[in-house]
Amino acid sequence: MLGEVSLSKPLNFQSTMPVLLLALGLSVMFGPVFIKLAHTVWNTDEQGHGPIILAVAVWLLWQRRTLFQQAAAQGRPAGFMGWAWLLSGLFIYFVGRLQNIVTFEMGAMIPLVVGALAVTFGWGVVRVAAFPIFFLLFAVPLPGPVVDAMTAPLKQAVSWFSEQILWAAGYPIARTGVILNVGPYQLLVADACAGLNSMFTLEALGLLYMNIVGHTSRLRNVLLAILLIPMSFTANVIRVMVLVLVTYHFGDEAGQGVIHGAAGMLLFVVALFLMFVLDAVLGFFFKNRRGQ
Amino acid sequence: MMLRKLARPLLVTALMLGASTLSVVAVPSSLLSDTRSQFNLEQAVPRAFGDWTVDSNIIPLPPSPDQQSVLNQIYDQILSRTYVNGKGERIMLSITYGSRQNQQMRAHRQEVCYSAQGFKISGLQRLQLSVGGRPISSTRMVATQGSRVEPVTYWFTMGDQVVLTYFEREWAQFEYALAGYIPDGYLVRISSISGDPTTAFTRHSAFAETLVASIDPELRNRLTGKL
Secondary structure (H helix, E strand, O other), rough: OOOOHHOOOOHHHHHHHHHHHHHHHHHHHHHHHHHHHHHHHOOOOOOOHHHHHHHHHHHHHOOOOOHHHHHHOOOOOOOOOHHHHHHHHHHHHHHHHHOOOHHHHHOOOOHHHHHHHHHHHOHHHHHHHHHHHHHHHHHOOOOOHHHHHHHHHHHHHHHHHHHHHHHOOOOOOEEEOEEEEOOOOOEEHHHHHOHHHHHHHHHHHHHHHEEEEHOOOOHHHHHHHHHHHHHHHHHHHHHHHHHHHEEEEEHHHHHHHHHHHHHHHHHHHHHHHHHHHHHHHHHHOOOOOOOO | HHHHHHHHHHHHHHHHHHHHHHHHHHHOOEEEEHHHHOOHHHHHHHOOOOOEEEEOOOOOOOHHHHHHHHHHOOOOEEEEEEEEOOOOOOOEEEEEEEEEOOOOOOOOHHHHHHHOOOOOOOOOOOOEEEEEEEEEEEEEEEEEOEEEEEEEEEEEEEEEEEEOHHHHHHHHHHHHHHHHHOEEEEEEEEOOOOOOOHHHHHHHHHHHHHHHOOOOOHHHHHHOOOO
């Protein structure tokens, strides 16, 4: 938050101290949460993107440091609403820690940062920080019951599409539920293959891309954000089909080994490629205003 | 002047430090299981009771390696047996024990487990059973995979009570946390291969009745809740 401004103005205690204090409070609160997540959720393939999201959010905040200075200089500290955000963040955090619900422990960060910034600097600063704070949402582990509820139908759909397409392509494939039988092999479409988490990661990447590119048309951004969901689904169907084909042609070993991991990468490459293509297509319909 | 400016950030930081101190103090670290007798399920659950004996011809299918690693994270003990009676009827019993039911990875809802393994779940219902004169909030469902139709009855316990819904489990955990303990818990699952769920469920109840009558009263409290 010092950055460029401190070059013109001498570094002053009054403007840096509040930021340092808030940073201290946040790190004492969330240090233990990060350590726990590092050993659990962030250690898994499905939700391993958490630390990256955090790093990106911090980077985005840093990018806006000059704007912060301006907003803080002009703004007035918030009143009741700011405290309400702060206190609800503290409450959610406490419930999360007590009941060991990581979604709450991590999710508390959002109202907490909003409230803390509002009561110390004013709503202007919150507005400047809105996107990075919103982006933190993607670092919050999904609640277990939600994952359970969404995973099963997604897996069914992914299995169904994979079966239909490969069958149409002439492969000897049959499906019972989420089990695919192809030739002599049997493949179980596992939870990780449902693509629920990759959907969220891709949505995060897409939003970040839009934020950086800075398209001026709101409709274009919203369309792209919505279309990211079927795109990541498509990419996931492609991944499952690739795995089925590898297993069919090269055997079980190949399908479960290195290629299984590589197919996960493929998913991202395919989805990002689709996103760029789509954005280019949307570019024909929505021209960015000049001067942006 | 300077202190006036710093008053708000100081207050906010104090609140944050307060919340984290409070959560460190309030989160329990002692295990309820350390305070009372422990059971080795393989020994404590009889291999023969009433008309039922363990069917040693049937070796339960071992879970796949990745499932096994998940199971080991959630449970400390897993008992998995098939019993057969004089009429040749078979019932599968699975009792699992976890000493820390405060984790994200605690005992799973069985409909989720089964469907993750490719079963189709139908007829899911929650109902109050009575086993050994104690009310048991349990779940029944029919899991189907190909020609295998498996009616399942199961329930969870936490500490000394049977818990059914997500909220009941959170609440039980909260109550134990206030007392300073992390509760342990059992999952009792009874199932059979049968195309006739109604009869199968009746048999499950009768089986459970005979089973709990034949075990140590202390373990009975753990498996069916204290009265």
